[in-house]
Amino acid sequence: MKRNPIQRIAIYPGTFDPITLGHVDVVTRGLKLFDQIVVAVAENPGKGPMFDLDTRLHMVAESFANEVRVEAVQFSGLLVELARSHGAQAILRGLRAASDFEYEFQMATMNRRLDAELESVFVMAREDYTFVSSRFIREIAGMGGDVSELVPAPVLHYLS
Numbered sequence: 001m002k003r004n005p006i007q008r009i010a011i012y013p014g015t016f017d018p019i020t021l022g023h024v025d026v027v028t029r030g031l032k033l034f035d036q037i038v039v040a041v042a043e044n045p046g047k048g049p050m051f052d053l054d055t056r057l058h059m060v061a062e063s064f065a066n067e068v069r070v071e072a073v074q075f076s077g078l079l080v081e082l083a084r085s086h087g088a089q090a091i092l093r094g095l096r097a098a099s100d101f102e103y104e105f106q107m108a109t110m111n112r113r114l115d116a117e118l119e120s121v122f123v124m125a126r127e128d129y130t131f132v133s134s135r136f137i138r139e140i141a142g143m144g145g146d147v148s149e150l151v152p153a154p155v156l157h158y159l160s
């Protein structure tokens with residue numbers, strides 16, 4: 001059987017303020033399904049991120065420095081436009097718990113309305129990361145707590 005030469009590309013968007021091992025787990029699972037994953041760091045000024053866009057991008061890029069199939073980019077416009085410009089067929093997102101579903105469902109439905117060709121694909125987070133969120137990481141690190149088992153090693157010095 002002839003193999004299909006088409007590259008399967010997914011965009012994995014987020015604020016990544018900062019990137020956590022939960023996010024890394026989503027990318028690792030996504031790499032089983034896609035040839036290439038573009039991790040897209042959103043400017044997202046509405047969320048009032050703790051780290052500026054460049055710093056968040058650096059944290060993501062450093063976390064995947066050894067993975068040639070992962071590219072880190074930043075963006076400030078519509079996700080579907082970024083996906084088109086990278087030739088992506090899918091948006092990758094992780095689900096931790098039922099509480100994530102409502103927001104993800106709304107976002108996936110809106111993105112489908114904006115681009116019916118782009119599929120949203122969800123992977124389930126590893127059990128030990130279901131409670132990990134960037135918000136908790138910021139809070140715990142800000143109060144001097146240990147987050148070394150919850151974020152990629154390169155992120156630690158940005159939090160200290």
Ligand code: PNS
Pocket residue numbers: 013014015016042044077078079080106107110111
């Ligand atoms: O990790 P987050 O903060 O939940 O990520 C949210 C993100 C960045 C995926 C979402 O805000 C987004 O896609 N922003 C880009 C603007 C856009 O395309 N909005 C329409 C989709 S609802």
